Amino acid sequence: MASKVEKLFEALPGPGSIEDLGLLIDTIRDVFGVLHVVYLAVSLGQSYSVASSPGAGKLRGVDGSWWRHTGKLGAGTYSTEWGERYAEADYARIDPVIEGAIRSFMPIDWKNLDWSTAARKRFLREAIECGIGNQGYTIPIRGPNGQFAVFVINENCNDDQWARFIEEHASQLLVVAHFFHQKVIEVERLFGPTVQPKLSSRETDVLKLIAIGKSRAQVAHELQISENTLRVYLDSARHKLSALNITHAATIAVTKGIITL
Amino acid sequence: MIKIVHAADLYRRPVLAASMFRDRALQFKDRLQWGAIETDDMGLEFDQYDELNPIYVIIEDENGQHACSARLLPTTGRTMLREHFSDLTGGVDISSPLIWEVTRLCLAPKEADGISPRRAPAALFWAGCDLALRSGVEFFVAVYFSHMQRVWKMGGFAPEVLGTRDTPDGEICCGLWEITPAFRDMLAERSGLAGRNALQYFPSEARFPAAPRFPADVTVSRLATAA
Numbered sequence: 001m002a003s004k005v006e007k008l009f010e011a012l013p014g015p016g017s018i019e020d021l022g023l024l025i026d027t028i029r030d031v032f033g034v035l036h037v038v039y040l041a042v043s044l045g046q047s048y049s050v051a052s053s054p055g056a057g058k059l060r061g062v063d064g065s066w067w068r069h070t071g072k073l074g075a076g077t078y079s080t081e082w083g084e085r086y087a088e089a090d091y092a093r094i095d096p097v098i099e100g101a102i103r104s105f106m107p108i109d110w111k112n113l114d115w116s117t118a119a120r121k122r123f124l125r126e127a128i129e130c131g132i133g134n135q136g137y138t139i140p141i142r143g144p145n146g147q148f149a150v151f152v153i154n155e156n157c158n159d160d161q162w163a164r165f166i167e168e169h170a171s172q173l174l175v176v177a178h179f180f181h182q183k184v185i186e187v188e189r190l191f192g193p194t195v196q197p198k199l200s201s202r203e204t205d206v207l208k209l210i211a212i213g214k215s216r217a218q219v220a221h222e223l224q225i226s227e228n229t230l231r232v233y234l235d236s237a238r239h240k241l242s243a244l245n246i247t248h249a250a251t252i253a254v255t256k257g258i259i260t261l
Numbered sequence: 262m263i264k265i266v267h268a269a270d271l272y273r274r275p276v277l278a279a280s281m282f283r284d285r286a287l288q289f290k291d292r293l294q295w296g297a298i299e300t301d302d303m304g305l306e307f308d309q310y311d312e313l314n315p316i317y318v319i320i321e322d323e324n325g326q327h328a329c330s331a332r333l334l335p336t337t338g339r340t341m342l343r344e345h346f347s348d349l350t351g352g353v354d355i356s357s358p359l360i361w362e363v364t365r366l367c368l369a370p371k372e373a374d375g376i377s378p379r380r381a382p383a384a385l386f387w388a389g390c391d392l393a394l395r396s397g398v399e400f401f402v403a404v405y406f407s408h409m410q411r412v413w414k415m416g417g418f419a420p421e422v423l424g425t426r427d428t429p430d431g432e433i434c435c436g437l438w439e440i441t442p443a444f445r446d447m448l449a450e451r452s453g454l455a456g457r458n459a460l461q462y463f464p465s466e467a468r469f470p471a472a473p474r475f476p477a478d479v480t481v482s483r484l485a486t487a488a
Binding site: 167198235236 | 337355
């Protein structure tokens with residue numbers, strides 16, 4: 001069975017603008033088969049400016065929407081109504097999911113959060129009215145200069161089904177969450193033109209050998225490293241190249257002239 | 262009890278926190294006499310990575326004081342490996358959401374919470390694995406002095422060594438552990454904690470035993486209908 005990340009890679013819309021990011025988030029939702037997927041950049045750090053226009057309001061993808069309000073950027077399959085309501089009411093202030101994500105780097109199951117205050121109960125009621133599901137999983141993402149974003153998967157199902165879903169997909173969701181954040185930075189050119197990722201010679205070596213079709217076992221043997229060590233080197237390269245998987249990483253590396261075949 | 266505590270929650274367990282930073286000073290400065298270790302005016306060892314919101318895995322003794330601990334940080338942010346030891350990984354700047362760094366492994370010379378000093382490393386790694394598996398993390402990396410290799414071997418969970426180097430304080434290694442459910446279960450056996458309810462996520466499991474839920478009437482199972 002192909003992993004969800006592989007399926008996403010095949011269906012990747014190739015984002016070039018913020019409208020495409022709305023489409024990308026739709027694709028992620030469909031591939032993982034969940035109710036909602038949402039990305040919210042709570043803080044983009046110091047001295048950023050966004051490339052797209054308009055400067056405020058919402059832009060729609062196909063189903064997914066993209067919104068911006070007082071320095072916060074978001075994309076998601078939540079209804080536009082909820083996105084706007086969230087921004088207007090500045091719910092990021094009281095949202096226990098945001099609070100939890102700020103405190104730690106560990107992904108959060110919404111069940112483990114404190115929903116007991118009056119303001120949070122009201123917030124929750126409104127969320128449900130706007131079609132939010134009963135289960136949630138939030139991945140905090142941090143980057144240089146105080147960048148802080150969250151990536152959310154939301155679904156309607158019982159606790160056992162949800163636990164199984166998370167157990168099966170936790171690693172893939174981590175990869176996709178960071179990938180999406182990197183796409184936002186890239187598409188919006190938040191920190192100027194994208195800089196060439198810096199890969200060590202070891203990373204370019206392993207990527208090149210994989211790209212020319214050698215198996216992992218062959219590469220590990222050739223470089224006299226274990227397959228787990230190889231996995232770690234490849235995964236570091238994948239992350240730095242903002243790629244979803246190793247095939248994707250190799251393609252990006254060739255396109256950018258980081259490796260030549 | 263083994264507790265998983267986020268840095269932001271340490272203030273709620275001040276005795277546990279202070280005793281951890283004190284024991285770290287005792288181990289790394291007084292006993293091992295590492296050159297780079299600094300302590301504050303209270304004799305506590307707290308470094309720049311403690312300011313980055315790490316997660317601590319802590320074995321707590323019967324008095325609520327620290328016995329053993331380790332510190333976890335994701336390699337997508339600042340790590341000791343990147344900033345001081347990248348020569349140990351063939352120059353590769355290890356950076357991925359799937360890989361966490363383990364640092365400041367602090368061990369007690371005496372039994373605590375029914376965990377013997379010999380079993381404490383496996384107990385800490387068992388708790389760390391539980392956390393990592395919940396989070397989708399696939400590897401731990403750590404830089405340690407070579408004598409620890411014996412400790413890992415004794416515990417039955419020796420890592421793959423990515424590289425070694427001599428320092429004024431002795432030879433250091435970079436080790437790699439793959440995290441799988443089988444690895445976690447093996448550590449549970451080795452640490453003698455299998456079947457014992459020994460792990461607590463703090464404060465979520467301590468403070469909110471009955472987690473508030475969304476109202477049941479909105480529950481429509483899409484996963485169930487899909488399956």
